[in-house]
Amino acid sequence: MKPTKLKKMLLIVAGLFIGASSAQAQEVVLKAELGTPVVAAGARQTAFLKVSLTGFLLQGRGDRTPANIAIVLDQSGSMQGAKLERAKEAAIMAVDLLNDSDIVSIVSYDTTVQVIVPATPVRDKAEIRRAIQRMRADGSTALFAGVSKGAREVRKYMDGERVNRVILLSDGQANVGPRSATELGELGMSLGKEGISVTTIGLGAGYNEDLMTSLAGYSDGNHAFVDNADDLARIFSYEFGDVLSVVAQDLVIRIELKEGVRPMRLLGRDGEIFGSTVTTRLNQLYSDQEKYVMLEVEVPEGATGQLRDLADVEVSYQNMANQQKERLNDRVQVSYSASQQAVQQALVPSVVSTATRQVANEASKQALELRDKGQTQAAQKVLQESASYVREQAAALGGAEGAMLESFSDDVDQEAKAVVESEDWNRARKSIKAKQYKLEKQQKY
Amino acid sequence: MLIALVLLPLGFLGWQGVQMLDSSDAMQRVRSEQLVAARLKNVDASIQAYLQQLALDWTSRLPGWPLQAEQLRERRSQEIRVRQLFLLDAGGRRTFPNGEMSQAERRFVERLQMVWDDPSILYATDDSQRLEEQRAVSSLVSRSKTADSPSGRHGWSVWHWGTGTQLLFWWQAPEGHTLGLEVESARIKSDLISLLPDDPAQGEGYSMRLKDSAGQIIYQWGRNAIGNEAPLSSTPLAYPLSSWSLEYFAEADVGVNSADFGLLILFLSLTLALIGMAIYLYREHTREMRLAAQRVAFVGQVSHELKTPLTNIRLYAEMLGDQLEDNPQQQRYLQVITNESQRLSRLIGNVLNFSREPKIHISPVAVDPLIRMIVDNFRPGFTAKGIQVALDLQADRLVETDPDQLEQILNNLLSNVEKYAAEGKAVDIASAVEGGMLVVRVRDHGAGIPPSERKQVFKPFYRINNRLTEGVSGTGIGLTIARQQAHRLGGDLLLSDARPGACFELRIPLTVTP
Structure with missing residues (x-):
């Protein structure tokens, strides 16, 4: 009886897999480490503290967090033609990835806002498809109102056990309603507090990237620059891949620095610094993905051989696997050594490397500001300085991480070239802005 | 005539319609103004309700808040509509944020400096605040409205900076400390947008627009296209968002449309009916005219064909008269033949005259002899019917005119007398020169022509329909031709009153300029 035998074998194999994955803890992994766990004795110095969170692997396909998504689509006059058709296709494809445990709503905006599919469990996909197909491009861009209505639709099924998200597509300047990056940022902040992330997808060269990254950034959503409408479907599938792999939500990272240790600055992710307490939040963590906070601290001087408590780290989050509020703790220590070699040997390459990238990212932001003011040179x-700094770090680090940093320095060189020579600065700026965002938020795509 | 027939009733109807529309317009305007006001008020009320709900929510929760910095920060990070918050102790001193502050907190402290300087600015009543507002030169203006309740006082305070109107909500505990919440204004806008209607697939014929203090659109809904037109109506929102406004857009005469439309349809169908009728009448008329013209053409053709044989008859009758012996019997027969063929040629002349425009040949004419000759021609007929002829000829001079035409006119008149006025037994024929005109009057003593028919007798093919014409044959064009000929000679043929009988008066100028 061949078939039964085969079945048996399959069962055993499947059992092995399940056994293996259930052996893996269904919880977020917290890791707090210094780039330089051993520092030179006898001097005050700065060090990079990386607090990273890694999402666990989801067990099975059917076993995922249900989603509650509002797709907000631009149907202003500029979307006419291929752009709108590609957007429709992307949205339809995205809806196909959902099932009846998910909620979806479709909102389109031009001068006004139409809720073309009010929030509903994804049962009748054909009806949703038809509604999307009916969209016609015309009018101005009431982006703020579109997001507001999208958020309202999400709110109808608002639930801590779902991934709540607004996915915004726009190809133009918001010209009806609030339109400043500040106001959109404020809206993003408020929605983020509520547990709704806004992912912004900018299409073509006509949108305002500052506004779009601000909205996404403050609500901890994703941001992407799509130059060619043909890539929309791909970006939508990445985005939905992210959304459907959320394993933890509402994460709060609290770093309590010990006496004598001074916070200098947060790199990348935003946070609040009060005295010796640093707090930052993440709306969600995706499966098998690392997100981190990079804090530059000032370490007081110490004697050789001294071991000093540097910080306590506490993380609280909503575990989507068991829907429990969970807590994680870690502590960081630093030791002092007179030996330069000991310091060098103790380096944690992954932390140094990411810290270097984040420092370079800060430089990139600064450069963009200068370029915006017209100070191209x-x-x-x-x-250029940033690139040579990255190269220095790469050389110091050596090994695989060093090689990767080396190639990253080439990217920085490219950017240095682009700010002066780019023929299409508008596009280049969008691309740079999206890259910065990606690094800052450790976005997967 | 036909055009007037169509235009007059249409004009009247149109005027009536406009009158009606005007009055219904006025009524509609009042009604739509009320509707607009109600709609605006409705929206304002729902915005008010939202703000009240917000205030109610906070006043119920704020008393339970812990007052330590750390917990306040924790609350702030959870309050979705709060950007920053502060705590004042009973003495009005700021206890949060204080000491170690984040950058955002430091900026917050800076922008609310006025409050730390004088916390009473928050609780100030309306009146004193209004004064404050008038005095304020800077763009930093605040105004408050206070509500007391057993669980403490609370109110809104309005500030203007940065991106426009900023709201502060404050609550003073019975113990004296005050919590102030700086509201995230973008979130308020977003909430209001969520609250306000979506755009329906089918517009309801009106649109509304919510504008902030800078006149920027926050949200608009309704009919998709609002151009640069001015709003039909606009109203400021109630406190605390009184610097925001609502605008209402619509076509001014929305609602009147249906009535308008009905009237228009009625008007159009009436126009069509009238035009249809006019066309029908016109076609009937032209058909008759065409038929008559055909008849005339036919008769003309036939008459022309008759002319040659008739001329031969007359010629040979005259030749026969010359050769005939003095046999009175034969002479009489020949006379009859001659008379009748003369009558026939007059008739033919008439018909030809009517059917084609004759040429006029002007020559000096001795009128009185001409009249005598014509009368002589008729004498046998008159004698046979017992008609006495009285001549009174005073036009003893030459007249420049066409003798053939003149003769034909008189022939027609006399022939009418012979046919229709024989019972009068007399005819008076007079000629004279009066005021540069030759006047010839032919007056019979017959039945006469009733006044109502007088105008018609000159029309072609018109024959007075009474016993007068019964049993008498006629073409019905005699008088028409006579008058036409009089016109051609530069004169006129008139029918004047005479009792009994009728009197035709021919007036032609002494010289004709063709």
Whole structure:
């Protein structure tokens, strides 16, 4: 009886897999480490503290967090033609990835806002498809109102056990309703507090990238620059891949620095610093993905051989696997050594490398600001210095991480070139902005 | 005539319609103004309800809040509509944020400096605040409205900075400390947008727009296209968002449309009916005219064909008269033949005259002899019917005119007398020169022509329909031709009153300029 035998074998194999994955804890992994766990004795110095969170692997396909998504689509006049058709296809494809435990709503906006599919469990996909197909492009861009209505639809099924998200597509400047990056940022902040992330997808060269990254950034959503409408479907599938793999939500990271240790700055992710307490939040963590906070601290001087408590780290989050509020703790220590070699040997390459990238990212932001003010040469100088800094770090680090940093320095060089020579600065800026965002938020795509 | 027939009733109807529309317009305007006001008020009320709900929510929760910095920060990070918050102790001193502050907190402390300087600015009543507002030169203006309740006082305070109107909500505990919440204004806008209607697939014929203090659109809904037109109506929102406004857009005469439309349809169908009728009448008329013209053409053709044989008859009758012996019997027969063929040629002349425009040949004419000759021609007929002829000829001079035409006119008149007025037994024929005109009057003593028919007798093919014409044959074009000929000679043929009988008066100028 061959078939039964085969079945048996399959069962055993499947059992092995399940056994293996259930052996793996269904919880977030917290890791707090210094780039330089051993520092030179006898001097005050700075060090990078990386607090990273890694999402666990989801067990099976059917076993995922249900989603509650509002797709907010631009149907202003500029979307006419291929753009709108590709957007429709992307949205339809995205809806196909959902099932009846998910909620979806479709909102389109031009001068006004139409809720073309009010929030509903994804049962009748054909009806949703038809509604999307009916969209016609015309009018201005009431982006703020579109997001607001999308958020309202999400709110109808708002639930801590779901991934709540607004996915916004726009190809143009918001020209009806609030339109400043500040106001959209404020809206993003408020929605983020509520547990709704806004992912912003900018299409073509006409949108305002500052506004779009601000909205996504403050609500901890994703941001992407899609130059060619043909890539929309791909970006939508990445985005939905992210959304459907959320394993933890509402994460709060609290770093309590010990006496004598001073916080200098947060790199990348935003947070609040009060005295010796640093707090930052993440709306969600995706499966098998690392997100981190990089804090630069000042370490007081110490004697050789001294071991000093540097910080306590506490993380609280909503575990989507068991829907429990969970807590994680870690502590960081630093030791002092007179030996330069000991310091060098103790380096944690992954932390040094990410810290270097984040420092370079800060430089990139600064360069962009300079470029915006018209100080092209100054911007280029900042980036060139940044590139050589990255190369220095790469050389110091060596090994695989060093090689990767080396190639990253080439990217920085490219950027330094672009700020001066780019023929299409508008596009280049969008691309740089999206890259910065990706690094800052450790976005997967 | 036909055009007037169509235009007059249409004009009247149109005027009536406009009158009606005007009055219904006025009524509609009042009604739609009320509707607009109600709609605006409705929206304002729902915005008010939202703010009240917000205040109610906070006043119920704020008393339970812990007052330590750390917990306040924790609350702030959870309050979705709060950007920053502060705590004042009973003495009005700021206890949070204080000491170690984040960057955002430091900025917050800076922008609310006025409050730390004088916390009473928050609780100030309306009146004193209004004064404050008038005095304020800077863009930093605040105004408050206070509500007391057993669980403490609370109110809104309005500030203007940055991206426009900013709201502060404050609550003073019975113990004296005050919590102030700086509201995330973008979130308020977003909430209001969520609250306000979506755009329906089918517009309801009106649109509304919510504008902030800078006049920027926050949200608009309704009919998709609002151009640059001015709003039909606009109203400021109630406190605390009184610097925001609502605008209402619609076509001014929405609602009147249906009535308008009905009237228009009625008007159009009436127009069509009238035009249809006019066309029918016109076609009937032209058909008759065409038929008559055909008849005339036919008769003309036939008459022309008759002319040659008739001329031969007359010629040979005259030749026969010359050769005939003095046999009175034969002479009489020949006379009859001659008379009748003369009558026939007059008739033919008439018909030809009517059917084609004759040429006029002007020559000096001795009128009185001409009249005598014509009368002589008729004498046998008159004698046979017992008609006495009285001549009174005073036009003893030459007249420049066409003798053939003149003769034909008189022939027609006399022939009418012979046919229709024989019972009068007399005819008076007079000629004279009066005021540069030759006047010839032919007056019979017959039955006469009733006044109502007088105008018609000159029309072609018109024959007075009474016993007068019964049993008498006629073409019905005699008088028409006579008058036409009089016109051609530069004169006129008139029918004047005479009792009994009728009197035709021919007036032609002494010289004709063709």
